[in-house]
Amino acid sequence: MTSVPAAGDPFARSWWPRVGLLALAVYVVYACAQMDISAERVETGLENAGHFFGRLFPPNFARWELLLKGLGESLQIAVLASTLGIALALPLGLMAARNLMPAWVSWPARAVVVVARSLHPVIVAILFVKAVGFGALAGVLALMVASVGFIGKLFTEAIEEISLKQVEAVRATGAPFFSMLAYGVLPQVFSRFIGFATYQLDSNLRNSTMVGIVGAGGIGGTLFAAFQRFDYDFVCAILIAIISLIMLGELFATGVRAIFIGNATLADLFRRGAVQRRDRLVEDE
């Protein structure tokens, strides 16, 4: 982070990297001392680890009904939060776009989006649990806020990058505002919108399996309870189930992107290599 050697003679050994490395080493030692991280603690931990992993396996699927119920609730939370979040984010994102809207509309909309983005979904979930009680509703509301923040920001950026020529052409025909949006703006941002909507669905699915830890519904609550009861083989089963659900969600998202962005047909989806896995730079936070 600190060490970047100066350009110039390509074989010169700059002393910046060394100073940076030394500073980094000093920081690591200092931070470890501050947080009581020591070799012996790691050692005792590693001894525990064998015991711990021994109890994790084999996974115990005996309570599969509880597991399925939790997964189902997570799925419901993800679907509803994505729907509501996207429905709210679209008008907000449009209002925040500075190339289409006057400043007195765009600034408040931007402020809402920034606030929605600023807190981690799990923290927002805690607040909603306190406000509306335990259960799926809190999870839906928390992930909805996160979706508004993410989609709102990206949608605004996408709209701000469009070509205004098409908008002007539609305007020149005397089209009303909503026709201008429908024929001048939306076609230009549609494929990017599909990209981040599917990404957000994915991200909501991941987070919907977690918000239960703070009581906001879904499989996370089951996971945390099993963990606190040292029911480790059930924990393992839940983790396997969560990871499979997330991977299924990712497959669905890839399929939707292939259909809407790559114009694939259903048969294409099952053809090897026809669906290029789109690499994603932005990871879930």
Add this chain to the structure above:
Amino acid sequence: MTGATAAAGSDRAWHRFTAAQRVARFMVYLVIVAAIVTAVQTIEIIPEFLADAPEQVADLLGRMWPIDWAAYPVDVHSALIETIHIASLGTLLALVLALPVGILAAHNLVPSTPLNLLAKLVLVSSRSVNSLVWALLFVGIFGPGALAGTLAIAFRSIGFVGKLVGEALEEAQPGPVEALVAAGAPWRSILAFGYWPQVKPAFWSIALFRWDINVRESAVLGLVGAGGIGMALDAALNLFQWPKVALILAAILAIVVVAEVVVTQVRKRVL
């Protein structure tokens, strides 16, 4: 693109998509609508709770005001510093661990498909497990505290950093590498002088980006006992100390903003 037409005498109907493409799109719409309808019908939401949500939120905000600034030097400050340590140490550890995995995942460096796949499997499994779950596992192994948090952050970040580093390596120009190979350079020199200068900007930019994300993530790890400001938040919540909760939320918000500003500034100046 595909423009299928149904030619029937002079009534030619032009369609943007083929019938199969339209079926595919329709299926997606169908699945989405079906999912929303089922979710709405089956989710367990108590309507009274929903109806009185705005009132409850207002009440909660009312209880949080005024913010209890006096508690900051007592225990919030040290927890905040611990959060930053967790994020920074976790990122550093992740960089160290992710480099070899990223190298293994790059096909042009390690031309062995089984090894590439193995590395990719490691990266995917690191990314599919949420950092809170990693934290739970490490709390189970090492006990509550910052050590578990640091490891959770590190293990969650390996997948992210390793994937991007691997991709950066695969995009590297073969020219300098071939020149070094032709000169008979040992593999360490090939890595250090052939690949490293090419991926260095990408590497530092990935590191900064991940550190920014990790500052946000490490703030919640305390909820499962993995140290940092999340533990202070959990304690304040359990004791219903709302003004203190507000203070901690403000502190988290501030640290997230500061991290973002630091990252933007460093990126502008150095990269």
